[in-house]
Amino acid sequence: MSSVLVLNGPNLGRLGSREPDVYGSQDLDSLRRLLETDAAGQLSIDLRQTNDEAELVSWLYEAVDTATPVILNPAAFTHYSYALRDAAALVTKAGVPLIEVHISNPHARETFRHTSVISGIATGVIAGFGFGSYRLALASLLWH
16 A cells, blocks of 8 residues: 655644634544545655745655655645755656645735745645535645
8 A cells, every 4th residue: 555645834734723713623633533534545644844945845755765655734834835845846856746735715914925935836726615625635646
C-alpha cells in the first residue's frame, strides 16, 4: 500500500480549541481517523504537524525522495515562506502531486491571507470546506 503525507503547519496542533468558529471543534486525531476511513486501505495516511518551518521543508524533501504525494496545509507559512514554496516546488517538479488545503477560505478573511506563495506551484488548491478540504484532496489522489 502506498502512502500520502498530510502535512500541517503552525498552530494546527491547536485545532479543536483554537478559534472553533473558524477552524471547527475537531482536532488532528479526528482528522486522521476521518482520512483513514476515507482511504479505506487504498492509501496509508501519514499525518504530521509542526510549528517549525525547517521541519516542514525537510518533510517535503522526504516526499520528493520517496515520491510520496502530499496534502499540505501550510497555515501561516502560506503567505510568506519562500523556503517552503521552493521545497514544495521540488515536489511538483518531480512529478509528485502536492495539494494545498485550507480549512477556512483565506479569501474570505483578512487581506493579508489572500496571497499564497504555495498556490502557484501546487498541483491543486482546495479551501473553505473545513476538514472536507482534506477529504477532497485525498479523493483527488485516490481518483488518479
